[in-house]
Amino acid sequence: MKVRKKGSKRGSYKKGEDRKDTILDAAYNLLINSGYYNLSLRKIADSAGISIGNLQYYFPSKDMLVEAMLDRVIQGYLDSFIEIRRHGTPQEQFLAIIEEVITDLGTKHTTVFFPELWSLSNHQKGVTKAMDAMYDRYRQVLVDIICDMNPALSADQARRLALFISSSIEGHTVFIGYRKPWNKETGNLVKMAQQSFLWLVMEGEIPA
Amino acid sequence: MKVRKKGSKRGSYKKGEDRKDTILDAAYNLLINSGYYNLSLRKIADSAGISIGNLQYYFPSKDMLVEAMLDRVIQGYLDSFIEIRRHGTPQEQFLAIIEEVITDLGTKHTTVFFPELWSLSNHQKGVTKAMDAMYDRYRQVLVDIICDMNPALSADQARRLALFISSSIEGHTVFIGYRKPWNKETGNLVKMAQQSFLWLVMEGEIPA
Amino acid sequence: MKVRKKGSKRGSYKKGEDRKDTILDAAYNLLINSGYYNLSLRKIADSAGISIGNLQYYFPSKDMLVEAMLDRVIQGYLDSFIEIRRHGTPQEQFLAIIEEVITDLGTKHTTVFFPELWSLSNHQKGVTKAMDAMYDRYRQVLVDIICDMNPALSADQARRLALFISSSIEGHTVFIGYRKPWNKETGNLVKMAQQSFLWLVMEGEIPA
Amino acid sequence: MKVRKKGSKRGSYKKGEDRKDTILDAAYNLLINSGYYNLSLRKIADSAGISIGNLQYYFPSKDMLVEAMLDRVIQGYLDSFIEIRRHGTPQEQFLAIIEEVITDLGTKHTTVFFPELWSLSNHQKGVTKAMDAMYDRYRQVLVDIICDMNPALSADQARRLALFISSSIEGHTVFIGYRKPWNKETGNLVKMAQQSFLWLVMEGEIPA
DNA sequence: AATGAATGAGCGTTCATTCAT
DNA sequence: TATGAATGAACGCTCATTCAT
Numbered sequence: 001m002k003v004r005k006k007g008s009k010r011g012s013y014k015k016g017e018d019r020k021d022t023i024l025d026a027a028y029n030l031l032i033n034s035g036y037y038n039l040s041l042r043k044i045a046d047s048a049g050i051s052i053g054n055l056q057y058y059f060p061s062k063d064m065l066v067e068a069m070l071d072r073v074i075q076g077y078l079d080s081f082i083e084i085r086r087h088g089t090p091q092e093q094f095l096a097i098i099e100e101v102i103t104d105l106g107t108k109h110t111t112v113f114f115p116e117l118w119s120l121s122n123h124q125k126g127v128t129k130a131m132d133a134m135y136d137r138y139r140q141v142l143v144d145i146i147c148d149m150n151p152a153l154s155a156d157q158a159r160r161l162a163l164f165i166s167s168s169i170e171g172h173t174v175f176i177g178y179r180k181p182w183n184k185e186t187g188n189l190v191k192m193a194q195q196s197f198l199w200l201v202m203e204g205e206i207p208a
Numbered sequence: 209m210k211v212r213k214k215g216s217k218r219g220s221y222k223k224g225e226d227r228k229d230t231i232l233d234a235a236y237n238l239l240i241n242s243g244y245y246n247l248s249l250r251k252i253a254d255s256a257g258i259s260i261g262n263l264q265y266y267f268p269s270k271d272m273l274v275e276a277m278l279d280r281v282i283q284g285y286l287d288s289f290i291e292i293r294r295h296g297t298p299q300e301q302f303l304a305i306i307e308e309v310i311t312d313l314g315t316k317h318t319t320v321f322f323p324e325l326w327s328l329s330n331h332q333k334g335v336t337k338a339m340d341a342m343y344d345r346y347r348q349v350l351v352d353i354i355c356d357m358n359p360a361l362s363a364d365q366a367r368r369l370a371l372f373i374s375s376s377i378e379g380h381t382v383f384i385g386y387r388k389p390w391n392k393e394t395g396n397l398v399k400m401a402q403q404s405f406l407w408l409v410m411e412g413e414i415p416a
Numbered sequence: 417m418k419v420r421k422k423g424s425k426r427g428s429y430k431k432g433e434d435r436k437d438t439i440l441d442a443a444y445n446l447l448i449n450s451g452y453y454n455l456s457l458r459k460i461a462d463s464a465g466i467s468i469g470n471l472q473y474y475f476p477s478k479d480m481l482v483e484a485m486l487d488r489v490i491q492g493y494l495d496s497f498i499e500i501r502r503h504g505t506p507q508e509q510f511l512a513i514i515e516e517v518i519t520d521l522g523t524k525h526t527t528v529f530f531p532e533l534w535s536l537s538n539h540q541k542g543v544t545k546a547m548d549a550m551y552d553r554y555r556q557v558l559v560d561i562i563c564d565m566n567p568a569l570s571a572d573q574a575r576r577l578a579l580f581i582s583s584s585i586e587g588h589t590v591f592i593g594y595r596k597p598w599n600k601e602t603g604n605l606v607k608m609a610q611q612s613f614l615w616l617v618m619e620g621e622i623p624a
Numbered sequence: 625m626k627v628r629k630k631g632s633k634r635g636s637y638k639k640g641e642d643r644k645d646t647i648l649d650a651a652y653n654l655l656i657n658s659g660y661y662n663l664s665l666r667k668i669a670d671s672a673g674i675s676i677g678n679l680q681y682y683f684p685s686k687d688m689l690v691e692a693m694l695d696r697v698i699q700g701y702l703d704s705f706i707e708i709r710r711h712g713t714p715q716e717q718f719l720a721i722i723e724e725v726i727t728d729l730g731t732k733h734t735t736v737f738f739p740e741l742w743s744l745s746n747h748q749k750g751v752t753k754a755m756d757a758m759y760d761r762y763r764q765v766l767v768d769i770i771c772d773m774n775p776a777l778s779a780d781q782a783r784r785l786a787l788f789i790s791s792s793i794e795g796h797t798v799f800i801g802y803r804k805p806w807n808k809e810t811g812n813l814v815k816m817a818q819q820s821f822l823w824l825v826m827e828g829e830i831p832a
Numbered sequence: 833a834a835t836g837a838a839t840g841a842g843c844g845t846t847c848a849t850t851c852a853t
Numbered sequence: 854t855a856t857g858a859a860t861g862a863a864c865g866c867t868c869a870t871t872c873a874t
Contacts, residue, residue, distance in 0.1 A: 019833085035331040037245050040868065053872090054834045062869060115326035118382045122320050123243040132389055163383060163390055164400045171379020174326045175371060181340055182371055188415040192372045196408045204403060207396040224857075249844060261847085262859045270844060432836075451747040453661050457865060469868085470838045478865060531742035534798045538736050539659040548805055579799060579806055580816045587795020590742045591787060597756055598787055604831040608788045612824045620819060623812040640854085664847065677851090678855045686848060 020058050023048045024069045031069070032112045036120060041065070067126045073113065074134040081141050090148035094201070095194050097145070101169050102176075102190050111177030114170065139166050146201055157206040165197045228266050231256045232277045239277070240320045244328060249273070275334045281321065282342040289349050298356035302409070303402050305353070309377050310384075310398050319385030322378065347374050354409055365414040373405045436474050439464045440485045447485070448528045452536060457481070483542045489529065490550040497557050506564035510617070511610050513561070517585050518592075518606050527593030530586065555582050562617055573622040581613045644682050647672045648693045655693070656736045660744060665689070691750045697737060698758040705765050714772035718825070719818050721769070725793050726800075726814050735801030738794065763790050770825055781830040789821045 026047035030039050041062055045052040059065035084097050104110050120127045142162035147153060153161070176182045176189060200206075234255035238247050249270055253260040267273035292305050312318050328335045350370035355361060361369070384390045384397055408414075442463035446455050457478055461468040475481035500513050520526050536543045558578035563569060569577070592598045592605055616622075650671035654663050665686055669676040683689035708721050728734050744751045766786035771777060777785070800806045800813060824830075 035327060037331070041870090042868075051835050052869090053836070056870075057833065060870090112330050115323060115330060118323035119243060119327040121382070122323060123245070135383070160393065160396055160400065163393065164380075164397055164404070167380040167383045167397075168376030169379065170382065171375040171377065174329070174378065175343070175375045185368065185371065188368055189372055189375075191415055192368065192408065192412065195412060196372075196404055199407055199412075200400065200404045204400065204407075207399055227858085248842075250842075259860050260844090261861065264845070265858065268845090435837085451743060453747070456863075458863075467839050468866090469840065472866065473837065476866090528746050531739060531746060534739035535659060535743040537798070538739060539661070551799070576809065576812055576816065579809065580813055580820075583795040583799045583813075584792030585795065586798065587791040587793065590745070590794065591759070591791045601784065601787065604784055605788055605791075607831055608784065608824065608828065611828060612788070612820055615823055616816065616820045620816065620823075623815055643854090665849090666847070675856050676848090677857070680849075681854065684849090 019050075020068070023050070023055060023058060023065070024072050027065060027069045028073060028109075031116060032109050035112075036066075036116050039066075063124070063126065066120075066124075067130065070117065070120075070127060070130050074130055078134060078137055081138055084141065090145050091198070094142075094145050094149060094198065097142070098165075098169065098194050098197060099190050102172060102186065102193060105169075105173045105177050106183060106186055108178040111173060111180065114173050135166065139163060142166060150201055153201075153206065154208060157208060160206055161201055161204075164200070168197075169193065224266070227258075228276070231258070231263060231266055231273070232280050235273060235277045236281060236317075239324060240317050243320075244274075244324050247274075271332070271334065274328075274332075275338065278325065278328075278335060278338050282338055286342060286345050289346055292349065298353050299406070302350075302353050302357060302406065305350070306373075306377065306402050306405060307398050310380060310394065310401060313377075313381045313385050314391060314394055316386040319381060319388065322381050343374065347371060350374060358409055361409075361414065362416060365416060368414055369409055369412075372408070376405075377401065432474070435466070436484070439466070439471060439474055439481070440488050443481060443485045444489060444525075447532060448525050451528075452482075452532050455482075479540070479542065482536075482540075483546065486533065486536075486543060486546050490546055494550060494553050497554055500557065506561050507614070510558075510561050510565060510614065513558070514581075514585065514610050514613060515606050518588060518602065518609060521585075521589050521593050522599060522602055524594040527589060527596065530589050551582065555579060558582060566617055569617075569622065570624060573624060576622055577617055577620075580616070584613075585609065640682070643674075644692070647674070647679060647682060647689070648696050651689060651693045652697060652733075655740060656733050659736075660690075660740050663690075687748070687750065690744075690748075691754065694741065694744075694751060694754050698754055702758060702761055705762055708765065714769050715822070718766075718769050718773060718822065721766070722789075722793065722818050722821060723814050726796060726810065726817060729793075729797045729801050730807060730810055732802040735797060735804065738797050759790065763787060766790060774825055777825075777830065778832060781832060784830055785825055785828075788824070792821075793817065 023044060027039065027044045030043055030047060034043075041052055041055060044065070045055040048055065055065075059068060084093070084100060087093070088096070117127070117131055121131045122128075139159070139162040142165060143155075143158045146158045146161050147155075172189060174180065176186045182189075231252060235247065235252045238251055238255060242251075249260055249263060252273070253263040256263065263273075267276065292301065292308060295301070296304070325335070325339055329339045330336075347367070347370040350373060351363075351366045354366045354369050355363075380397060382388065384394045390397075439460060443455065443460045446459055446463060450459075457468055457471060460481070461471040464471065471481075475484065500509070500516060503509070504512070533543070533547055537547045538544075555575070555578040558581060559571075559574045562574045562577050563571075588605060590596065592602045598605075647668060651663065651668045654667055654671060658667075665676055665679060668689070669679040672679065679689075683692065708717070708724060711717070712720070741751070741755055745755045746752075763783070763786040766789060767779075767782045770782045770785050771779075796813060798804065800810045806813075
């Protein structure tokens, strides 16, 4: 999923915001290509073509920069979730979202980004919060669709289903992602996921 | 899952192997508590109570130490997989393994270890290899059980099922793991996983 | 031969260049007093009165620092060669240059510097290049004088003579240099060198 | 010039001496290939195929090992000097020795060894002493021949000539040695050296 | 808004040396 | 003799951060 610049109205960025974007783009690319372990302010500044003094004018500490970058990337994913719920019956939407998300796992930035995020979230509180918020919003999209599909489900049950489904999908990152050993199985796994989750939503016994 | 020391025969450790174990234990604990990003040879040596010169007598480079540690932890998980297939019908084994693995996600070391492993595997070849080998062995246990449960399935289909099931389970780490927001849902998710995967194995349409 | 600071105009050094000079001076003095084997960035930084972080702001690697230092010292020697060819007949210049160079061998920094340079040039490519360039320029001064002294010589012959003469002079470093056992013979060796080389240039049979 | 093992009689080395030789050979090869700067006891022990603990049983400190190695190499050169004075008239011997020594400069070990020796001798007293003793013995060979060639010379004058000649020859190491830019000129330089030094001995005005 | 300069801590690694066995 | 284990210092280098300009 592509990270997009915000604020398209009027084409009138503040210069500072522009520079921040350049920096965050540089940081994101370095993160994807080398991992958080190898991410340094020096490399970011170099890659963004500015001095590290100037970089720290925009982001006073590494943590702040990192969190700004994560927020931005996460926002990109959220924007894409919103665009999904548009066409077709709830069931069609449901199957479409499964396919879209699983397919997205195969892109390099998704394959690399999320494990970094999960790892970071275990050690940095600010990251935990941002990540949890993202998944909350993501799951809410699923919850809404699930309720439409099977109105017999309670809100709790729908939430539980959304949690199970989204978790299961995320787990495929490490196995069918970019350059992962089972990448070629992506299509088959989409089919298995669709029928399995569909059955669970429509006919499963969901704990109340 | 607990990492166990090997070499139970005769109680006669070589001194050097003992020291290596101490070092790897220290490294593992630091990894769990601070993440790979904060893992340094100095901290490991301190934590193991030896000088860093001595540490590097046992592990000439950080990479070698890290891979030895990962191999050891992974071996612990593999050992536990082997012990699972002992009692009951294939279906009982299947349900038991799902419960056991999902429940294990809630332990601190599992919750933290795997995201570190997934992240590392994207940037360090030796890690990729060890991780893939581990999951291969893990999935093979599932494949065997699945074939027993539904002999109508081809080897390919069983492999596909094992991949989908194991991936789905792994994905829960980030959400129901130790101190994760949905940790209390673990029991419910076990039930959903069990019925969902059982249905898929017995009645799903698995791509051939 | 004294290494001089460049940039005499206006007395307005850039601050950074000034600091670089301080560092290179410190490095040079340590090289002379302890040899390359004992030359470390820490000692250079200490000696220059700065932190080693700052030192590496100016010279990102030890190799770069060393080569900058060698270039600077070599430049000092080259400057002095240029100043030699000023007064008297070619033969007077020839004798003067022999005396000057041999006498210079007795200074501490020359006695110590050149063996370090020769040794380094065998193991570090960048050093080889800088050294060869220096000796090329040095020999060219001799070639010019030799051609003036004996116009019957071909360019090749003059080059061969310059090579033989300069090599022979360099060889004395180890024996008549600063605190070397034959240092007191310097005057006598100058006389032997002068008449020997003069005879070779004027009456020797130089291979064509 | 090849370094030879001593003690050819009876083929009955003590085992310890044998081991010492192995170690010193390893050290010498490492010195030639990487320079003193990169010479470490670890590498020597590895290269000799023994533990570093054992290495330090034979040579309690690095300095002692290095000096033993230098002594051994130097002894090899001295042995070769002794073999030279055998055939022909003094003048023939004189010309032969010049050719032999200059030609030897082109071998890799000579080209590399001597600059290391010269550099070391400026910083390590034990080395200075061994080196000076070697050159004394070497010059004595020349002194003897020179006195035979021109009996009119005083002992002092002969010594001065030997010093000038030997120094001049050594100086060529850096320029016509192994892989040095003027290596192909070796033959021509031998001729120039021979006639120049011959003239100086027979007709030069040597300071008394 | 941007740069250049500086710091101090920490990194992985290599080293000579010591010592018990 | 020979090894294995251990130390402590130093190495070149990178880092996040600070601050004056």
